[in-house]
Amino acid sequence: MVEKVRIDKYLWAIRLFKTRTLATEACKAGRVKKDGTNIKASYEVKVGDVLQVSKNIEKKLIKVTALLANRVDAKKAVLHYMDITPVEDTIKFKSMFRMPVLERDRGTGRPTKKDRREIDDLQDNFFMDEDDD
Template sequence: MTEKLRIDKYLWSIRLFKTRSLATEACRAGRVKKDGTNIKPSHEVKIGEVYQVSKAIEKRTIQVVELLTTRVDAKKAVLAYADLTPPEETARFKSMFHAPVLKRDRGTGRPTKKDRREIDDLSESFFDDEED
């Protein structure tokens, strides 16, 4: 017996989206692709297919390993797909959260022109090193 499963329900069940309506909206907005073409929320999922999913600034490539009709816990959900996202893409996404936080002491006032230039140089050098 072959089971039919919609892509929006599958993306929700493997916990890529918090709600099924968010998964449906992502499909309609063109953020879910198969072989570079947009797919509709009613697209039928098959084992072995590869999808590109864009969620905010995060881009993931997944391959269907198992069909899930209901939402399961995170440990089981990870087993239902293979994450084919290139490591450099994942590292680039994670590095955005490790950017230096430039914090000034309270009561020091606004930065001077010299301070501003130093802050800009520091932040530019941090992001330039990441791309190399």
């Protein structure tokens, strides 16, 4: 059983980052925090630590449940941390990429001008805030 692991190695081992170098760079850039303060790549993780990890536009809040020194497959990696990101943040992130999928029946041909206007209106209304109505 591993007793202490560097944060960059841990984040790489649980597959939050593709390479250890990317995990190290994230620490240096201040995208990995503990209790709101940036932590260095050499910080040693302990079981029970709660970490805030920003990756691109996604923000995760994870709790360390077990230490892991070497990279393992995804099914085993999930057992070594708990994702405690609030549901609202997860929904907000996923909804940014949500776009209505418009399907037309096969063989109906190209949309008419009227169809095109209806499609455009549907898409415009999708991106409007509730306050804009």
